[in-house]
Amino acid sequence: MRLDGFGLFVEDMGKMIRFYRDVLGFEITEEQDTDNVYLIKDNMLFLLYGRKDFEKMTERRFEYVKGVNAHCEIALYVDSFEEVDEAFENVISKGAACIMPPTTESWGQRTCFISDPEGTIIEIGSFNKPYSRP
Numbered sequence: 001m002r003l004d005g006f007g008l009f010v011e012d013m014g015k016m017i018r019f020y021r022d023v024l025g026f027e028i029t030e031e032q033d034t035d036n037v038y039l040i041k042d043n044m045l046f047l048l049y050g051r052k053d054f055e056k057m058t059e060r061r062f063e064y065v066k067g068v069n070a071h072c073e074i075a076l077y078v079d080s081f082e083e084v085d086e087a088f089e090n091v092i093s094k095g096a097a098c099i100m101p102p103t104t105e106s107w108g109q110r111t112c113f114i115s116d117p118e119g120t121i122i123e124i125g126s127f128n129k130p131y132s133r134p
Contacts, residue, residue, distance in 0.1 A: 005038075005045030006074075008120060009054055009064065013037065015117050016048050024076070024122070026111040043077075068099065068119040075123045078131045081110040087124045088112045096122075 010016040017037055020026040026039040026046060035053035039046040055061055065071060078087055085102050091114055092098055099113035100122060111125035 005047055007047035007049055008118075009051045009062075010048050010118055011051055011118065012065070013048060013050055019095070019116050020046070020048070023091050025098055027118055065119065066116050068097070068121065070121060073113075073121045073123055076123060076126065077131045078126045079128075080126055081128050084110045084112060084126050088114070091124070 008016070013034065017028060017030075017039075020039055022029050024041070026041045028037060028039045030037045036049040037048040039048065045056055051062070051064060075084050076087075078081075078084055081104065088098075096114040096116070099115055100111075102112040104110045109125050109127050111123055112121050114124070116122060
């Protein structure tokens with residue numbers, strides 16, 4: 001098996017589309033009134049699924065955490081410490097919620113945390129060098 005993408009179950013599709021497209025710069029082609037949306041970021045598929053639509057499809061009811069949650073984290077990498085600070089200021093000015101402002105950690109990473117409108121935690125970080133896969 002190989003990882004094909006990552007999806008979030010969302011309550012307000014329009015709000016979440018606008019956040020990931022307008023605040024974080026994900027590419028999208030679907031309309032805002034659809035039940036599942038495909039977004040692309042750095043050649044990675046990112047999906048938003050309507051919670052009620054998923055329940056209808058699976059014929060099951062699920063419980064969803066409200067508010068800021070720590071069930072998962074979406075990590076975004078930038079190439080320098082300065083870019084962490086710039087990205088943080090940019091997304092906060094566009095409406096992202098601050099979880100933790102930019103901080104240089106003892107392990108050598110500069111990182112910050114924000115959340116999307118439905119509480120998913122998003123990290124923006126850097127080891128002060130261009131990204132490379134391990």
